[in-house]
Amino acid sequence: MPTFTINGISVDVPDGTTVLEAAKTVGIEIPHYCYHPKLSIAGNCRMCLVEVEKFPKLQIACNTFVTDGMVVKSNTEKVRQAVTGVLEFLLIHHPIDCPICDQAGECGLQIYYMDYGLHKSRYALQDKVHKKKVQDIGGQIILDAERCILCSRCIRFLQEVTGTSELEFFQRGDHSEISIFPDRPLDNQYTGNLADICPVGALTSKDFRFKCRVWM
């Protein structure tokens, strides 16, 4: 059982534990979007960067496995600046529609923006890439591609849990977006779970839309 240290706290964890999961056992939350405990590791959002002693560059905590004697820091200025930069990047094309978004109040972007962002966008509103909004993609779900941060949690859920694979990434670069295949709407018994799997307001539930605020 390896012993590792995070932010000065030592902890023993079973072999095969990631830094992100090990940190959770001592109450340290490392920011994350693409990580989900029940899904495979994608490592694509880059929010979980941490300093690991003897590693020249920051590492992603969700795909770095604890080894005996490892020393990790998640609370340094270097980490903070990196996470702030990642968040600014993720928000470049994000619409400013929090006041009418059903995810408001429990949105991963809002939470980490308050913790790491609080920046003014350096990207002019007219330069943002606008993707399709309010798409009925079947089942219980409405897709707003403009709000998606491309974390792939929904894709992995449909591949690994329901086995139906209805969602995929299309296009490239800043035009990349999540979508269903033509004439293949969501078709499984668990579509409602996608609203929970999505860490932002890109996949919302038809039942819940505009009926209530989460804090009420």
Ligand code: SF4
């Ligand atoms: S729709 Fe949500 S869960 Fe799917 S990739 Fe986009 S942000 Fe992630």
Ligand code: FES
């Ligand atoms: S949570 Fe680690 S890269 Fe997304």
